[in-house]
Amino acid sequence: xxxxxxxxxxxxxxxxxxxxxxxxxxxxxxxxxxxxxxxxxxxxxxxxxxxxxxxxxxxxxxxxxxxxxxxxxxxxxxxxxxxxxxxxxxxxxxxxxxxxxxxxxxxxxxxxxxxxxxxxxxxxxxxxxxxxxxxxxxxxxxxxxxxxxxxxxxxxxxxxxxxxxxxxxxxxxxxxxxxxxxxxxxxxxxxxxxxxxxxxxxxxxxxxxxxxxxxxxxxxxxxxxxxxxxxxxxxxxxxxxxxxxxxxxxxxxxxxxxxxxxxxxxxxxxxxxxxxxxxxxxxxxxxxxxxxxxxxxxxxxxxxxxxxxxxxxxxxxxxxxxxxxxxxxxxxxxxxxxxxxxxxxxxxxxxxxxxxxxxxxxxxxxxxxxxxxxxxxxxxxxxxxxxxxxxxxxxxxxxxxxxxxxxxxxxxxxxxxxxxxxxxxxxxxxxxxxxxxxxxxx
Amino acid sequence: xxxxxxxxxxxxxxxxxxxxxxxxxxxxxxxxxxxxxxxxxxxxxxxxxxxxxxxxxxxxxxxxxxxxxxxxxxxxxxxxxxxxxxxxxxxxxxxxxxxxxxxxxxxxxxxxxxxxxxxxxxxxxxxxxxxxxxxxxxxxxxxxxxxxxxxxxxxxxxxxxxxxxxxxxxxxxxxxxxxxxxxxxxxxxxxxxxxxxxxxxxxxxxxxxxxxxxxxxxxxxxxxxxxxxxxxxxxxxxxxxxxxxxxxxxxxxxxxxxxxxxxxxxxxxxxxxxxxxxxxxxxxxxxxxxx
Numbered sequence: 001x002x003x004x005x006x007x008x009x010x011x012x013x014x015x016x017x018x019x020x021x022x023x024x025x026x027x028x029x030x031x032x033x034x035x036x037x038x039x040x041x042x043x044x045x046x047x048x049x050x051x052x053x054x055x056x057x058x059x060x061x062x063x064x065x066x067x068x069x070x071x072x073x074x075x076x077x078x079x080x081x082x083x084x085x086x087x088x089x090x091x092x093x094x095x096x097x098x099x100x101x102x103x104x105x106x107x108x109x110x111x112x113x114x115x116x117x118x119x120x121x122x123x124x125x126x127x128x129x130x131x132x133x134x135x136x137x138x139x140x141x142x143x144x145x146x147x148x149x150x151x152x153x154x155x156x157x158x159x160x161x162x163x164x165x166x167x168x169x170x171x172x173x174x175x176x177x178x179x180x181x182x183x184x185x186x187x188x189x190x191x192x193x194x195x196x197x198x199x200x201x202x203x204x205x206x207x208x209x210x211x212x213x214x215x216x217x218x219x220x221x222x223x224x225x226x227x228x229x230x231x232x233x234x235x236x237x238x239x240x241x242x243x244x245x246x247x248x249x250x251x252x253x254x255x256x257x258x259x260x261x262x263x264x265x266x267x268x269x270x271x272x273x274x275x276x277x278x279x280x281x282x283x284x285x286x287x288x289x290x291x292x293x294x295x296x297x298x299x300x301x302x303x304x305x306x307x308x309x310x311x312x313x314x315x316x317x318x319x320x321x322x323x324x325x326x327x328x329x330x331x332x333x334x335x336x337x338x339x340x341x342x343x344x345x346x347x348x349x350x351x352x353x354x355x356x357x358x359x360x361x362x363x364x365x366x367x368x369x370x371x372x373x374x375x376x377x378x379x380x381x382x383x384x385x386x387x388x389x390x391x392x393x394x395x396x397x398x399x400x401x402x403x404x405x406x407x408x409x410x411x412x413x414x415x416x417x418x419x420x421x422x423x424x425x426x427x428x429x430x431x432x433x434x435x436x437x438x439x440x441x442x
Numbered sequence: 443x444x445x446x447x448x449x450x451x452x453x454x455x456x457x458x459x460x461x462x463x464x465x466x467x468x469x470x471x472x473x474x475x476x477x478x479x480x481x482x483x484x485x486x487x488x489x490x491x492x493x494x495x496x497x498x499x500x501x502x503x504x505x506x507x508x509x510x511x512x513x514x515x516x517x518x519x520x521x522x523x524x525x526x527x528x529x530x531x532x533x534x535x536x537x538x539x540x541x542x543x544x545x546x547x548x549x550x551x552x553x554x555x556x557x558x559x560x561x562x563x564x565x566x567x568x569x570x571x572x573x574x575x576x577x578x579x580x581x582x583x584x585x586x587x588x589x590x591x592x593x594x595x596x597x598x599x600x601x602x603x604x605x606x607x608x609x610x611x612x613x614x615x616x617x618x619x620x621x622x623x624x625x626x627x628x629x630x631x632x633x634x635x636x637x638x639x640x641x642x643x644x645x646x647x648x649x650x651x652x653x654x655x656x657x658x659x660x661x662x663x664x665x666x667x668x669x670x671x672x673x674x675x676x677x678x679x680x681x682x683x684x685x686x687x688x689x690x691x692x693x694x695x696x697x698x699x700x701x702x703x704x705x706x707x708x709x710x711x712x713x714x715x716x717x718x719x720x721x722x723x724x725x726x727x728x729x730x731x732x733x
Contacts (some may be wrong), residue, residue: 069695069697072486075486076486094485094700095486097487098486100486110577152647177575186593187678188527239569240673242588244588244593244680244681245570245571245588245589245592247589247591247592247680247681248569248570248588248591248592249570249571253569253571253572262571345691395699395700396699399694399698399699403694406680406682406683407683409682410681412682
């Protein structure tokens with residue numbers, strides 16, 4: 001009897017050990033965030049590891065400030081994680097050109113990835129005709145407003161430039177800032193605003209023509225767009241009261257300002273949904289969102305700028321290539337997992353661009369986010385979408401748009417000169433084949 | 443074998459590990475960096491030789507010129523303001539018998555703090571909402587409404603102020619060390635002659651601490667070339683390049699714009715500038731200057 005028990009226990013221990021040891025490790029270097037990391041560990045890493053017996057996913061978290069550089073160093077050394085996470089297509093382009101990423105075409109065909117992803121998001125990972133990256137999250141820019149405050153004052157949510165300027169005057173008359181936003185801690189914040197004005201003044205069609213080389217960035221319509229931004233930013237101090245304050249205010253500050261009625265509106269990306277819900281949600285006020293207003297007749301009707309937040313690729317030198325592919329395929333084949341994780345972040349993070357139905361959106365998320373997701377799907381589905389700079393601008397023009405915008409706002413150079421420089425950078429990028437994938441416009 | 447056991451080489455053996463580490467950590471990367479300045483390397487991928495194209499572009503780059511000008515301004519500021527204050531305070535401290543250690547510690551304390559801590563303190567102090575500006579506004583005074591770090595006309599000086607505030611205590615300590623080595627009989631003789639405090643400082647203290655003083659000027663000039671952390675944390679070189687310095691410009695090109703070749707060209711110029719400065723001091727020493 002004793003012998004039977006011992007052999008039974010031994011066989012269980014051995015089989016468990018064998019199963020654990022037979023799993024091969026898959027590594028993933030991911031941007032760290034104190035709030036998000038436990039959720040990724042539980043609902044992505046552990047869930048994947050429990051779902052199959054072949055691979056052991058290990059997510060290594062590191063702040064992006066250091067992760068981007070350590071990733072580059074390790075990739076150069078022919079090492080690096082199996083799954084390569086980058087901050088966007090311009091980084092993918094650099095790695096792809098250096099031959100450091102795995103061509104995913106055969107896997108995409110085998111597992112039908114193209115049919116699972118939103119078409120424009122899929123094509124954002126196609127470089128020189130082949131798939132090299134899958135978006136880990138996609139996003140857009142929106143205008144948030146204090147709904148309670150608007151209702152109390154009888155203000156209408158603006159949809160046009162005239163309405164926007166009218167309500168801005170009323171907000172300022174109340175002693176509040178029109179928008180709260182700032183670039184302290186993240187200078188590229190400027191590109192959010194530049195993108196808004198390019199798309200909503202010049203119109204998405206004109207931006208598409210410029211990024212595909214059919215139109216020059218020196219076109220008057222772009223000059224006018226940035227002149228208007230300069231006027232609103234510098235002359236009228238719409239963002240946080242003044243240009244200097246806009247530079248001095250960071251993420252926590254502008255959320256606090258929004259929650260405490262320091263400002264009535266905020267221009268921001270959809271990655272903020274969780275922070276906004278928690279911030280203003282703690283006050284008695286209710287928040288709302290709206291598409292960014294059209295700023296000229298060139299931009300008719302609401303549109304959403306499309307953007308990729310983070311990308312996932314497979315390291316060409318991966319120790320466990322099959323495992324890395326399996327993880328990506330598992331993510332794309334389990335939309336419940338994606339929805340569950342994205343819901344924890346109010347669809348502000350890990351919004352893998354899977355094709356979802358309205359019925360897929362869980363009731364647990366806030367009604368504002370639900371309505372945004374439905375509107376986003378409807379409007380972009382109709383082809384009304386613009387282009388975010390961090391997804392469609394090559395590296396150097398992409399940096400120029402935010403780094404040198406300050407020079408325009410400081411009055412050191414004219415908008416014309418700025419755009420002339422910008423065009424030269426695009427010409428150079430085109431010559432060096434550094435442009436990024438742009439989905440064909442219907 | 444005799445060579446290995448020769449006592450006169452023992453010091454060399456002890457130095458070898460350090461030389462070895464320096465060779466791999468500084469020497470080889472420096473040589474590679476010098477080579478990269480002649481390429482268009484993005485930091486990944488293929489390396490193409492472009493000759494002196496990066497330097498030609500650099501000499502035509504208005505923001506690089508602006509950064510150089512800011513580095514020169516920075517050097518001038520540091521050669522004057524902290525040096526004067528530190529000299530004065532060190533001299534005054536020599537006359538304090540009780541509680542001198544408290545002052546020395548107080549002056550030196552910011553130097554012991556990490557730059558990021560110092561910067562955050564000052565950023566909070568000048569924050570338009572939570573800082574002094576917000577406080578003044580709450581009591582009806584219109585002052586410091588904007589942070590000097592985000593104002594184009596003041597950003598460079600504000601960053602230099604914070605860096606100088608952290609640095610001058612270090613100067614106090616080294617000047618004080620020099621001043622304590624001055625023979626007290628000189629001061630006693632000066633007292634008998636009826637010299638004033640300033641005259642004693644001008645004609646005894648300053649000449650006697652000259653080697654330390656000149657050394658401090660040399661390290662200030664050299665350290666002003668790679669100045670980075672305070673500018674990067676406080677202003678990021680902005681707004682509108684108003685506080686851009688060469689090292690920050692290099693960093694942006696290397697790690698943000700994917701222009702490693704161009705950044706290496708900037709680094710090469712910085713390297714030669716430092717060599718030039720060190721060479722000047724070496725030359726002056728050979729000419730008999732007591733430095």
